[in-house]
Amino acid sequence: MLEIKNLHAGVKGKAILNGLNLKVNPGELHAIMGRNGSGKSTLANIITGRDDYDIISGKIEFNGIDLNEMAPEDRALEGIFMSFQYPVVIPGVNNTYFLRAALNAQLKHFGKKEINAADFMRLIREKLKLVNMDEKYLSRAVNDGFSGGEKKRNEILQMLTLEPKLSILDETDSGLDIDALKIVAKGVNDFRDSTRSFIAITHYQRLLEYMEPDFIHILIDGKIVKSGDISLAQEVEKKGYSWLES
Amino acid sequence: MKYFRDEFDSFLDLNKDENDTLIKLRKKSFENFMETGLPTSKWEDWQFTNFSSLNAGDFRLSSANDVIKPPGIVPGQIPHSHLLLIINGHYQPGLSKLPKNVTISSGADHYFSHPEFYSHKNMESKWSKGLNPFYSLNTSMMNSGICVQVEENTVLSNPIQIIYLTTAIQNEIMNHPRFVFELGNNSKATFVEHYIGSTSIGYFNNCVTLVELGQNSFMDHIRIQEETSGSHHVANSFYGLSQGSTLNVNNTSIGSSLYRHNINLKFCDANSSANYNALSLVDNEQHHDQRIIVEHSSDSCQSNQLFKYILSDESSGVFNGKVIVEEHTRQTDANQSNKNLVLSPSALMNANPQLEIYAEDVKCSHGSTTGQIDPEALFYLKSRGLSHKKSMELIMNGFISDISELVNDKHISEYLNKIASQQLQKIMK
Numbered sequence: 001m002l003e004i005k006n007l008h009a010g011v012k013g014k015a016i017l018n019g020l021n022l023k024v025n026p027g028e029l030h031a032i033m034g035r036n037g038s039g040k041s042t043l044a045n046i047i048t049g050r051d052d053y054d055i056i057s058g059k060i061e062f063n064g065i066d067l068n069e070m071a072p073e074d075r076a077l078e079g080i081f082m083s084f085q086y087p088v089v090i091p092g093v094n095n096t097y098f099l100r101a102a103l104n105a106q107l108k109h110f111g112k113k114e115i116n117a118a119d120f121m122r123l124i125r126e127k128l129k130l131v132n133m134d135e136k137y138l139s140r141a142v143n144d145g146f147s148g149g150e151k152k153r154n155e156i157l158q159m160l161t162l163e164p165k166l167s168i169l170d171e172t173d174s175g176l177d178i179d180a181l182k183i184v185a186k187g188v189n190d191f192r193d194s195t196r197s198f199i200a201i202t203h204y205q206r207l208l209e210y211m212e213p214d215f216i217h218i219l220i221d222g223k224i225v226k227s228g229d230i231s232l233a234q235e236v237e238k239k240g241y242s243w244l245e246s
Numbered sequence: 247m248k249y250f251r252d253e254f255d256s257f258l259d260l261n262k263d264e265n266d267t268l269i270k271l272r273k274k275s276f277e278n279f280m281e282t283g284l285p286t287s288k289w290e291d292w293q294f295t296n297f298s299s300l301n302a303g304d305f306r307l308s309s310a311n312d313v314i315k316p317p318g319i320v321p322g323q324i325p326h327s328h329l330l331l332i333i334n335g336h337y338q339p340g341l342s343k344l345p346k347n348v349t350i351s352s353g354a355d356h357y358f359s360h361p362e363f364y365s366h367k368n369m370e371s372k373w374s375k376g377l378n379p380f381y382s383l384n385t386s387m388m389n390s391g392i393c394v395q396v397e398e399n400t401v402l403s404n405p406i407q408i409i410y411l412t413t414a415i416q417n418e419i420m421n422h423p424r425f426v427f428e429l430g431n432n433s434k435a436t437f438v439e440h441y442i443g444s445t446s447i448g449y450f451n452n453c454v455t456l457v458e459l460g461q462n463s464f465m466d467h468i469r470i471q472e473e474t475s476g477s478h479h480v481a482n483s484f485y486g487l488s489q490g491s492t493l494n495v496n497n498t499s500i501g502s503s504l505y506r507h508n509i510n511l512k513f514c515d516a517n518s519s520a521n522y523n524a525l526s527l528v529d530n531e532q533h534h535d536q537r538i539i540v541e542h543s544s545d546s547c548q549s550n551q552l553f554k555y556i557l558s559d560e561s562s563g564v565f566n567g568k569v570i571v572e573e574h575t576r577q578t579d580a581n582q583s584n585k586n587l588v589l590s591p592s593a594l595m596n597a598n599p600q601l602e603i604y605a606e607d608v609k610c611s612h613g614s615t616t617g618q619i620d621p622e623a624l625f626y627l628k629s630r631g632l633s634h635k636k637s638m639e640l641i642m643n644g645f646i647s648d649i650s651e652l653v654n655d656k657h658i659s660e661y662l663n664k665i666a667s668q669q670l671q672k673i674m675k
Contacts, residue, residue: 048629051621076631088626092644101640102630109631141644158630 001026001197002047002166007058009046015056016042018222024166027194031208032201033233034219035241040201041085043219044170047199048082049075062166076102077109079165083155083172090142095154096124098142099161106162127160131187148175156187167191169200173207185210205237218244247283250383253307253420257387267361274366276386282379294564294596295506295535300478305420305450307387308335314414316341322442322472325657327407334412335390335421347397348406356393356426363426373484375539375570376510380480384422384454391423391454394437398430398460405436405468405655412451412477413444420450427467431460431488436655437467443474443501450478457484459491461515466494468658472665473501475530481507487547489515494652497524498662499534500669509538513547524553525649527666528561529673535564540580542571542608548579554649555586556642557593558673565597565614573604582612587619587645589673635674642670 002024010016016039024030034040045053047060049072060067067075090098104114115123128135131153143151152172159167169188173181188198188211200207208216208230216232217224218241225244226232236244254276258269284301285292312334320341323329328345331338337352344350357364364385369377394406410423427437439455451473459465473479479502487493499505511520526534540549555563569580586595597614619641627637646666653659 050625050629071628071634072625073628073631073633073637076629082629084626084629088620088622090623090626090641090644092647093640098627098630098640101636102627102632105631105633105636162630 001063003059003061005059007046007060008056009042009054009058010056011042011045011053013054016222017046019058020223022217022224024197024199026197027192028214029192029198029200029211030215030217031213031233032199032217032219033203033236038219039222040219041170042222044082044168044199044201047168048072048080073105076164077106080168081159081162081164081166082168082170083152083159085170085174087143087151087155089144091144093142095140095142096120096138099124099158102158103161124161127157130160130190131157132183133157149177149180152176152184153180153187156184160187160191165195166197166199169198171201171203173202173204181207182210205233208233220245247301249304249306251280253305254386257307257389265358265361268357268364271361271364271366272386275382279379279382279386284379291537291566294562295504295533297504299504300450303418303448303450305418307389308419308421312336312415312419317413320409321411321444322409322440322470322661324405324407324438324661327405327438327657330392330394330406330408332390332392332408332410332423334415334419335423337390337392344406345402345404347400348402349395349397351393357388372486372512373510375541376482376484376508378482378508380452380506380508381454381482384424384452384482387422388424388454390421391425393426393428395428396430396433396435398432400430400433400435402435405438405466405658407438407440410439410441410451411444412442412449412473415445415447415449418448418450420452422452423454425453425455427455427457427465429459429463429465432462433460434464435466436658437465438470438658439467440470440472441479441501442472443477445474446476448476448478451480453479453481455481455483457486457493459485459487459493459518461488462490463488464492466496466652466654468653468662469495469497470662470665471499471501471505473505475501475503475532477502478504480505483507483509485509485511485520487511487513487515487518487520489517491518493518493520494654495520495522496650496653496662497522498649498666499524499526500528500665502534503531504533506535507537509536510541511538511549512541513544513549516545516547518544519548521550521652522552523649523652525646525666526555526563527669527673528555528563529558530561531559532561533563534561535566537564537566538568540569542569542575542578542580545575546577549581551582552649553584554646555595556589556645556670556673557586557595558589558675560590560592562594563596565595565599567598567612568600568602569610569612571601571603571605571608571610575605576607578605578608578610580608580610584614585645586614586616587642588616589619638674639667639670642674643667
């Protein structure tokens with residue numbers, strides 16, 4: 001699904017990722033852990049194609065397609081999704097309208113018939129239930145006046161609606177209380193199947209307790225220094241990161 | 247400037263049968279205008295707007311030669327509205343079907359029957375802060391416009407729409423329309439004052455609109471400025487609110503290379519409220535300059551202003567807003583907000599929000615922000631698969647969405663949304 005080979009990348013000319021390798025197969029959930037500044041969010045931004053983030057050398061392929069030079073909207077249409085660490089407030093843009101436009105952009109991209117307003121409402125009502133969100137959020141502007149937890153649930157709602165192949169969860173657990181965390185984790189778990197892949201970026205092991213990752217990777221100074229199973233996350237939780245530094 | 251004198255002289259010649267009071271008023275107004283000339287950059291309240299193109303121009307006052315047959319489909323007509331059509335400054339009475347309890351008189355008839363209403367003394371006593379050379383110029387040659395009076399205790403379910411269309415002209419013309427909208431006590435009505443141009447030849451509209459709200463009356467006033475890109479549009483609007491009245495204004499402006507609008511709003515009596523929303527969407531070298539003065543002269547009145555601009559290319563905008571809370575007034579609640587979105591490095595916005603408070607029992611807020619499209623918002627939308635164009639469109643439509651909240655009529659809302667999104671498409675290019 002996703003293959004990153006010897007990736008050197010950074011923001012505005014400053015190198016942050018220094019030779020990163022990662023392979024994510026269909027159905028897998030990879031967790032990336034690391035301190036602040038280790039390059040976790042840079043990795044998410046590089047995969048999704050945010051402006052100012054550039055590949056210096058190395059390669060990212062998504063289902064065989066080279067992602068370098070590909071616009072963020074085209075990556076999204078190919079099936080890459082990011083749940084934002086800080087979801088953006090977009091004043092005056094109706095949540096339902098936005099989400100239907102996004103879904104229709106995707107349907108159109110695959111040459112399918114666009115979904116009409118009534119069918120979309122039926123679909124979105126089902127998805128709302130999965131993340132325990134009230135229908136009133138649909139009539140609000142995107143993330144406007146949402147609490148931290150509501151914003152994160154709104155991200156998962158978008159994921160469930162757009163059904164991406166690869167979902168990057170950028171610190172989706174931060175700012176969530178335990179109940180909201182469980183709802184979000186359940187949303188992700190129910191969505192998992194043998195064709196979909198996930199990269200969960202997190203500081204803490206907390207989220208992983210609810211999500212059952214297949215692999216844990218530790219990122220230090222822009223490189224994966226150690227990979228393992230869930231026991232690695234537990235070890236990091238106990239001992240911190242310093243023992244992994246060379 | 248010379249053409250103003252020539253046009254004024256021939257206008258007086260043609261209108262010899264007007265009554266003496268009116269002729270005197272015209273002459274006095276013209277003298278006032280000639281004395282000051284057009285505003286220059288040295289005038290504080292006009293410093294960002296250059297009127298040299300009006301000085302250098304040669305606009306002839308619209309004449310009988312400019313009377314044309316109304317088009318089969320009137321552009322801009324809003325479904326279910328009572329249409330009053332003026333083409334090139336000439337009223338087309340045949341088209342108008344007005345409801346009961348509404349009387350209209352052509353501008354001229356109203357000047358004849360109410361000369362005192364137009365007198366300088368009357369205007370100066372009430373609007374000392376709002377008079378200016380363009381007002382004087384309009385009074386000297388007011389040649390078109392309509393007075394619409396809604397009787398007391400009348401509720402109109404459909405809007406009255408005045409379309410002021412400039413089309414199929416042979417050479418550069420000017421008009422000085424004068425509108426009077428009077429809403430009787432306890433009445434409710436929606437007025438649409440709509441300027442449309444459809445011609446490649448330049449023209450100059452210098453408009454004055456006087457709006458009077460009776461006690462406990464309720465008015466929605468929608469002002470739409472869709473002049474051509476080669477036109478000049480200057481306007482003075484005056485709103486007087488009596489006790490317990492409510493005014494909602496939506497002012498949408500997309501046309502004209504040079505647009506200057508002076509808005510004067512006065513609470514003449516207690517317990518009234520006014521909401522004024524304005525939107526300017528401009529590109530190329532358009533210049534939109536709006537100045538509003540809200541005078542809180544009475545107790546317990548509430549005003550809200552929201553002015554938004556989106557500027558592209560080399561366009562420029564000016565917002566000059568002032569709220570004056572007069573001494574001895576109590577319980578004033580006044581809010582003023584100006585937000586601008588600048589799409590191009592060459593576009594320019596000048597904003598100057600001001601408060602003058604001479605009373606103590608007040609609640610006031612004001613603020614102005616100018617910025618570009620938020621790159622975070624843009625990336626967020628794109629990351630969901632929306633194209634750059636669609637994402638920009640969503641952000642801009644979101645930015646302007648609260649402007650139309652004051653419009654209660656569905657058909658008008660639809661029309662405003664339509665022209666705003668067309669204009670956004672154009673300025674995004």
